[in-house]
Amino acid sequence: MRKVLIFDTTLRDGEQSPGCSMNLREKLEVARQLEALGVDVIEAGFAASSGGDAEAVAAVAAAVKRPVICSLARCVRSDIDAAAKALSAAARPRIHVFIATSDIHLQYKLKMSRRQVIEAVRDCVSYAKSLCGDVQFSAEDATRSDRDFLCLVLSAALEAGATTLNIPDTVGYSTPAETAALVGYVREHVPGIENAVIAAHCHNDLGLAAANSLAAAVAGAGQIECTVNGIGERAGNAALEEIVMALKVRGDALGICTGVDTTRIYKTSRLVYAVTGSRAPKNKPIVGDNAFVHEAGIHQHGVMNDRRTYEIMRPEDIGISTDGMTLGKHSGRHAFESRLAELGYTPGKEELDALFEKFKELADRKKNITDRDLEAIASERFDRADIFTLDRFTVQAGNRSTPTCVIRLVKNGVRYEDVAIGDGPVDAAYKAVDRIISPPAHELYDYSIHSISGGKDALGEVTVKLRMKNGTVTGRGLSTDVIEASILAYLNAVNRMLEASDGENEQNRDI
Numbered sequence: 001m002r003k004v005l006i007f008d009t010t011l012r013d014g015e016q017s018p019g020c021s022m023n024l025r026e027k028l029e030v031a032r033q034l035e036a037l038g039v040d041v042i043e044a045g046f047a048a049s050s051g052g053d054a055e056a057v058a059a060v061a062a063a064v065k066r067p068v069i070c071s072l073a074r075c076v077r078s079d080i081d082a083a084a085k086a087l088s089a090a091a092r093p094r095i096h097v098f099i100a101t102s103d104i105h106l107q108y109k110l111k112m113s114r115r116q117v118i119e120a121v122r123d124c125v126s127y128a129k130s131l132c133g134d135v136q137f138s139a140e141d142a143t144r145s146d147r148d149f150l151c152l153v154l155s156a157a158l159e160a161g162a163t164t165l166n167i168p169d170t171v172g173y174s175t176p177a178e179t180a181a182l183v184g185y186v187r188e189h190v191p192g193i194e195n196a197v198i199a200a201h202c203h204n205d206l207g208l209a210a211a212n213s214l215a216a217a218v219a220g221a222g223q224i225e226c227t228v229n230g231i232g233e234r235a236g237n238a239a240l241e242e243i244v245m246a247l248k249v250r251g252d253a254l255g256i257c258t259g260v261d262t263t264r265i266y267k268t269s270r271l272v273y274a275v276t277g278s279r280a281p282k283n284k285p286i287v288g289d290n291a292f293v294h295e296a297g298i299h300q301h302g303v304m305n306d307r308r309t310y311e312i313m314r315p316e317d318i319g320i321s322t323d324g325m326t327l328g329k330h331s332g333r334h335a336f337e338s339r340l341a342e343l344g345y346t347p348g349k350e351e352l353d354a355l356f357e358k359f360k361e362l363a364d365r366k367k368n369i370t371d372r373d374l375e376a377i378a379s380e381r382f383d384r385a386d387i388f389t390l391d392r393f394t395v396q397a398g399n400r401s402t403p404t405c406v407i408r409l410v411k412n413g414v415r416y417e418d419v420a421i422g423d424g425p426v427d428a429a430y431k432a433v434d435r436i437i438s439p440p441a442h443e444l445y446d447y448s449i450h451s452i453s454g455g456k457d458a459l460g461e462v463t464v465k466l467r468m469k470n471g472t473v474t475g476r477g478l479s480t481d482v483i484e485a486s487i488l489a490y491l492n493a494v495n496r497m498l499e500a501s502d503g504e505n506e507q508n509r510d511i
């Protein structure tokens with residue numbers, strides 16, 4: 001088996017897509033989880049794009065030591081300086097320089113000639129090399145570029161010191177056969193390419209990203225670039241979980257493996273969904289709720305006799321526990337802690353105390369606490385202490401009365417109470433919160449609610465997304481009471497907005 005490197009760009013290409021913004025703490029949490037998952041390279045951000053990105057790259061570089069930590073940079077010296085500075089604490093830094101090579105990008109975006117592009121590549125890759133031993137070069141829109149020009153650019157990058165050459169399918173245009181042929185062409189026409197790693201970076205506009213990535217790997221690419229849950233520009237990037245599981249399940253046909261610990265895939269996926277405030281479509285390969293569910297009678301019969309009749313992989317392979325054990329109000333701290341550990345969560349003492357308190361609150365309201373409930377509790381985000389928390393609320397609503405909410409919040413031990421009317425109980429509650437906090441101007445552009453597990457006492461999860469002048473924030477709230485979950489989600493988002501405007505992430509594009 002040949003091993004391909006997994007280059008994860010969830011924190012850069014994934015995070016830059018609409019509605020997927022993460023704050024610094026969340027980026028660090030995702031980076032640590034990616035390290036535990038076993039990816040080879042983490043692209044932590046695009047340092048020159050904003051102060052927030054530079055800070056995130058620096059924080060990941062300081063905290064995460066096993067994988068290579070990479071920052072993106074345009075083919076511009078100031079970008080390369082920003083990347084090198086942000087990576088200064090990294091144990092294994094990589095500067096990733098890119099420029100487009102397709103005529104359409106040269107003419108309409110860069111307004112550069114082919115000769116100018118080659119000169120810029122020579123200059124910038126050698127400059128990056130003078131600052132960092134590990135330099136990756138990407139030819140943006142490679143799959144729509146003139147092949148011979150592409151090879152000239154890649155040769156220039158190689159001569160200037162790049163050790164990884166990436167041929168991205170930036171707009172998800174290629175087919176698997178074309179992708180394989182392009183890798184083969186580059187291998188034949190770039191002298192000395194055997195001294196570099198060829199990378200594939202495929203977008204999913206035609207739903208071919210995973211297939212193209214695998215085709216590239218079979219044709220000789222040594223690095224596959226992907227994101228958790230396939231988040232990314234437009235239709236997203238190639239999904240890490242699809243590529244890794246395809247190579248695990250069909251390694252026999254492909255002859256390739258990865259160093260990823262597949263039993264951590266599910267938890268990683270859930271974490272990324274939690275921090276981006278989104279959910280997997282039920283039928284999403286590998287991580288969707290239905291990925292291991294059998295509905296048709298014939299299928300159920302087959303699976304009861306032998307799971308392999310309709311399952312090509314086991315839920316345990318991606319870290320889903322199948323023992324069906326539940327906890328309840330009499331479960332102690334030890335049982336709670338060890339169940340969390342079995343699910344892959346090992347919080348520190350302080351966080352465990354807070355989680356156990358939440359578990360106890362939930363157990364008072366709900367008889368059986370399932371693994372899905374525990375995962376939801378464990379992936380709750382904890383905010384700073386000096387923020388507004390919910391003390392109590394009362395709503396009055398009905399089809400013939402004006403919805404009203406009285407709410408009491410607490411900050412630094414001080415209580416604040418107000419009342420508001422609204423179009424419904426949630427609207428009234430949000431208006432009452434606004435009256436107390438007076439948050440910066442914003443638009444609530446997304447509100448969603450879903451139940452974590454079945455039954456009338458199911459835990460409800462509300463996600464709200466707010467858009468302000470300088471970015472977006474996501475808030476999440478969990479409760480068996482949907483109004484309470486709605487208030488908690490809004491409060492969580494507003495606190496984040498306040499935290500950001502406090503200055504911590506002042507220059508962030510997305511907060």
Ligand code: KIV
Binds near residue numbers: 098169170171
């Ligand atoms: O899609 C793309 O071309 C990219 C490059 C910057 C690598 O994300």
Ligand code: ZN
Binds near residue numbers: 013168170201203237
């Ligand atoms: Zn991309």
